[in-house]
Each structure stands twice: as structure tokens, then as C-alpha cells.
Amino acid sequence: MIPQIGFPDTIFALSSGRLPSGVAVVRLSGAQVRFVVETISTTLPEPRRAAYRQFRSQEGELLDQGLLLFFPGPHSFTGEDCAEFHLHGGIAVIDRFLRELSSFEHCRMAEPGEFTRRAFANGKMDLTIAEGLADLVSAETEGQRRLALQVASGAQRDLYMDWRRELIQGRALIEAELDFADESDVPGSVSTKVWEAMKLLSDQISRHLADGRRAAVFRDGLHVAIIGAPNAGKSSLLNMLAGRDVAIISEEAGTTRDLIEVKLDLGGIPVFLADTAGLREAEGIVERMGIERARARANSADLVLLLEDMRSPESVPLPDFDGEMWRVGNKKDLAEPHDQDGWRYLISARTGQGMDELVAAITRFAEDKAGRIGNVVPTRRRHMDLLEATVGEINEALTQEDLPLELRAENLRRASQFLGRITGDVNVEDILDVIFSQFCIGK
Numbered sequence: 001m002i003p004q005i006g007f008p009d010t011i012f013a014l015s016s017g018r019l020p021s022g023v024a025v026v027r028l029s030g031a032q033v034r035f036v037v038e039t040i041s042t043t044l045p046e047p048r049r050a051a052y053r054q055f056r057s058q059e060g061e062l063l064d065q066g067l068l069l070f071f072p073g074p075h076s077f078t079g080e081d082c083a084e085f086h087l088h089g090g091i092a093v094i095d096r097f098l099r100e101l102s103s104f105e106h107c108r109m110a111e112p113g114e115f116t117r118r119a120f121a122n123g124k125m126d127l128t129i130a131e132g133l134a135d136l137v138s139a140e141t142e143g144q145r146r147l148a149l150q151v152a153s154g155a156q157r158d159l160y161m162d163w164r165r166e167l168i169q170g171r172a173l174i175e176a177e178l179d180f181a182d183e184s185d186v187p188g189s190v191s192t193k194v195w196e197a198m199k200l201l202s203d204q205i206s207r208h209l210a211d212g213r214r215a216a217v218f219r220d221g222l223h224v225a226i227i228g229a230p231n232a233g234k235s236s237l238l239n240m241l242a243g244r245d246v247a248i249i250s251e252e253a254g255t256t257r258d259l260i261e262v263k264l265d266l267g268g269i270p271v272f273l274a275d276t277a278g279l280r281e282a283e284g285i286v287e288r289m290g291i292e293r294a295r296a297r298a299n300s301a302d303l304v305l306l307l308e309d310m311r312s313p314e315s316v317p318l319p320d321f322d323g324e325m326w327r328v329g330n331k332k333d334l335a336e337p338h339d340q341d342g343w344r345y346l347i348s349a350r351t352g353q354g355m356d357e358l359v360a361a362i363t364r365f366a367e368d369k370a371g372r373i374g375n376v377v378p379t380r381r382r383h384m385d386l387l388e389a390t391v392g393e394i395n396e397a398l399t400q401e402d403l404p405l406e407l408r409a410e411n412l413r414r415a416s417q418f419l420g421r422i423t424g425d426v427n428v429e430d431i432l433d434v435i436f437s438q439f440c441i442g443k
């Protein structure tokens with residue numbers, strides 16, 4: 001049985017979404033749960049079975065009626081006694097119910113992520129699984145959901161624990177060789193094998209880091225900027241791709257002054273698409289500022305769509321940009337056949353011609369950037385930093401061949417500690433606040 005770490009407070013929160021809603025779930029965890037449940041609904045229901053009950057205040061006033069579930073510790077999400085009240089999702093209902101819970105001694109509202117933090121403290125999950133759950137709750141695209149689920153199901157933890165075991169074993173072999181050096185007839189033979197294995201491990205972690213840099217696109221999204229001369233049809237293209245009237249369109253050159261951004265979901269990848277001010281020698285200060293923003297945005301984009309009116313492509317002062325840029329010819333509906341040279345894609349932002357091809361191409365570009373989901377990848381900056389530190393230690397051990405073996409074994413020890421910090425097996429007290437504060441309340 002997992003020993004329960006004694007938290008003094010019983011915590012509760014609205015764990016379901018925004019009110020009003022059909023049903024709202026209020027979750028509790030802690031030592032007072034049995035008492036609270038018995039007081040509000042007279043008796044404790046059978047463990048893990050939904051019971052239909054009336055819920056009453058300590059003064060006997062009817063608060064609501066609905067389903068109640070009781071999960072005795074340690075076989076619960078947090079490892080403590082837990083309960084769930086399924087209430088009517090009215091603002092006043094929930095407000096009154098939460099006030100009632102606060103009136104119990106040692107009961108208080110949970111902090112963001114506090115349920116999961118208790119689950120971690122009680123050995124119910126490692127840190128990567130906790131983080132995967134947070135990502136699962138906040139996943140907005142299919143790609144994010146699949147990555148988060150992979151992490152939440154423990155694939156990342158298993159991989160890092162394997163690597164850590166390998167490091168610990170390597171170090172143990174080297175230390176054994178040191179201890180028994182005099183008796184060994186072929187000194188150095190064991191450690192040679194260990195260093196070979198460590199080289200393979202270091203390469204494997206480096207590849208994993210490279211996959212992680214690609215997969216960051218799932219989290220941070222792909223940034224696409226539409227630039228071009230005034231009246232090329234940039235805002236028309238943005239509206240067409242967004243499927244709604246986000247930006248003002250007019251025949252007046254210089255309509256758009258500010259950056260206008262929409263978020264699309266292309267192939268499960270979040271794509272941030274920005275409409276920008278038309279590039280020209282502007283008279284007015286506001287337009288000049290808008291053009292400055294357009295350039296800055298194009299410079300930091302993963303992909304730039306340079307939009308041109310096919311009938312009269314004007315050369316615009318291009319931002320100096322070394323990323324991917326596609327020339328896209330617009331107003332195909334108005335253009336003559338001989339106007340059609342020199343563009344990668346031809347579209348009409350008014351009629352929608354060529355739009356499917358363009359969207360498919362941006363989606364392919366995003367997918368290439370992100371790599372395939374399937375490999376386990378590090379999903380957070382925190383993982384990347386610690387993995388880089390791990391590789392750094394291993395490589396130091398590998399390259400410092402003239403150093404005494406003790407010191408090189410010490411590098412391996414530090415490497416395994418860095419890995420242990422990812423899963424939370426090695427002292428992580430200092431970072432727990434940061435990690436769990438990013439969760440939502442009620443999780």
C-alpha cells in the first residue's frame with residue numbers, strides 16, 4: 001500500500017467547465033471527505049458506485065440533488081479519500097454548494113493543479129504523467145491530444161526510466177572495476193564496453209532531442225505571415241482561410257494597418273496566420289508603424305506568403321528573411337491566361353479558386369516541420385533542458401579519457417540525476433510550484 005502523505009487540508013473545486021452547464025462536477029480530496037459526504041448526504045455510498053442523493057447543508061437546508069461518488073484512498077486519483085458531487089450546473093447552485101463546503105473545518109478551495117500534485121506526492125504518478133494530464137486538458141488540436149495522451153499514458157516515463165537504469169548500471173560496472181582493479185587480469189575491458197554503450201545512449205538521447213524540437217510545433221504552433229503590396233488581397237485571403245470576416249477588406253490601398261492574427265487547425269497543428277499592412281513607402285506615421293510590424297512579423301515567421309495581384313505584380317521592399325517564402329498570385333478570376341507565370345500557387349481570394357491546394361500545401365509544410373507523431377518525444381522546455389544536461393554529462397565522460405575513472409563515473413551519476421529530475425524521482429521540490437501552478441483549478 002502506498003503510504004499517504006498527510007496533507008492537513010481537505011481540498012475541493014469545481015472540476016467541470018464553465019457555468020452554467022447541464023451538469024457540474026465538484027471534486028473533493030482529503031481526510032475530511034468521509035465526514036463531509038456523510039453530513040451532506042447522510043450516508044457514505046458504496047465505493048466507486050454512483051448513488052442518487054439529496055444534498056443538505058449542515059443546518060438541514062436542501063442544496064441540490066444529484067449523483068454522488070466516493071473513492072476511498074489509496075485507490076483514488078490522489079491516493080486520499082475522494083468524492084465527486086454531480087450537481088445541476090447553475091451559477092447560484094454551485095456558489096451555494098462551494099460555500100457550504102468551505103464552512104467545514106479544514107476544508108478549502110483547491111489551488112490550480114493541487115489534486116494532481118497530491119497524486120504525485122502520494123506516488124500515484126510521476127511528473128511526466130502529471131504534465132501529460134495537464135496537456136491533455138488543454139489540448140486544442142488532434143496533434144496536441146495525441147502527444148499529450150502518449151505522455152499521460154507513461155511512454156515518456158518508461159523511456160527515461162530505462163535510460164536512467166542504463167546510466168546507473170554503467171556507473172556501477174565502472175565502480176566495480178575500480179574496486180576490483182588488482183584482481184582483474186584484463187584491466188579496462190569492462191569500462192570499454194560501458195563507454196561504447198554510453199556512446200550509443202548519448203546518440204539516442206540526441207536524436208530524441210531533435211524530435212522534440214520538431215514536435216514543439218504542436219505546442220507553439222506554426223507561424224505564417226501574409227505580406228505583399230497594398231490591395232494585393234491579403235485581408236481577403238485571411239478572411240477566406242479563417243472562414244469569417246476577421247479583417248476589413250476595401251479597395252482603398254492601405255486599409256490594414258495593424259497585425260491581425262487568426263488561429264487555424266491544420267492537420268492537428270495550430271497555425272497562426274497573420275494579415276499585415278501592405279508594404280509601400282507610407283506617408284502617415286500609423287501606416288509606417290504598421291509596415292514595421294509587418295516586417296518584424298515576417299522575419300520571425302516559419303512561412304511567408306508573398307501575395308501579388310497577378311495582373312500587376314508590384315515589387316515590394318521585401319523584409320530580409322531567410323526562411324521559407326512562397327509567391328502566391330491572387331485575383332486569378334480577373335487575370336488573363338498570359339499573366340500566370342512565376343507563382344507557386346494561383347488563387348482567387350474572392351471566389352476561393354486554388355484555395356484547397358494552398359491549404360493542403362501549408363498543411364504539408366506544417367506536418368513536415370512537426371515530424372510524425374509516434375516516436376516518444378520530450379514535450380516541454382523543462383524536459384529538453386534536462387535532457388541536454390544529461391547528454392552534456394555523458395559526453396563529458398566520453399571525451400575526458402585522460403581523467404581518472406572515478407571522475408568520469410561521477411559524470412554518469414550526474415547524468416542519471418538529471419534524468420531523474422524529469423520524472424520527479426530525484427529532488428524536485430524546488431520546481432513543483434512552477435509545474436503545478438500551470439494546471440487549471442480542479443485538476
Ligand SMILES: Nc1nc2c(ncn2[C@@H]2O[C@H](COP(=O)(O)OP(=O)(O)OP(=O)(O)O)[C@@H](O)[C@H]2O)c(=O)[nH]1
Pocket residue numbers: 228229230231232233234235236237248249250251252253254255256257276277278279330331332333334347348349350351
Ligand atoms: N476580383 C477579385 N478581387 C479581389 C481578390 N482579392 C481581393 N480582391 C479585392 O481587392 C481589394 C483589396 O483587397 P484587400 O483584401 O483589402 O487587400 P489587402 O492586401 O488586404 O490591402 P491592404 O490592407 O490595403 O494592404 C478589395 O476590393 C477586394 O475585394 C480576388 O481574388 N479577386
Ligand SMILES: [K+]
Pocket residue numbers: 230231249250251252253254255256
Ligand atoms: K485594401
Ligand SMILES: [Mg+2]
Pocket residue numbers: 234235236247248249255256275276278
Ligand atoms: Mg488588408
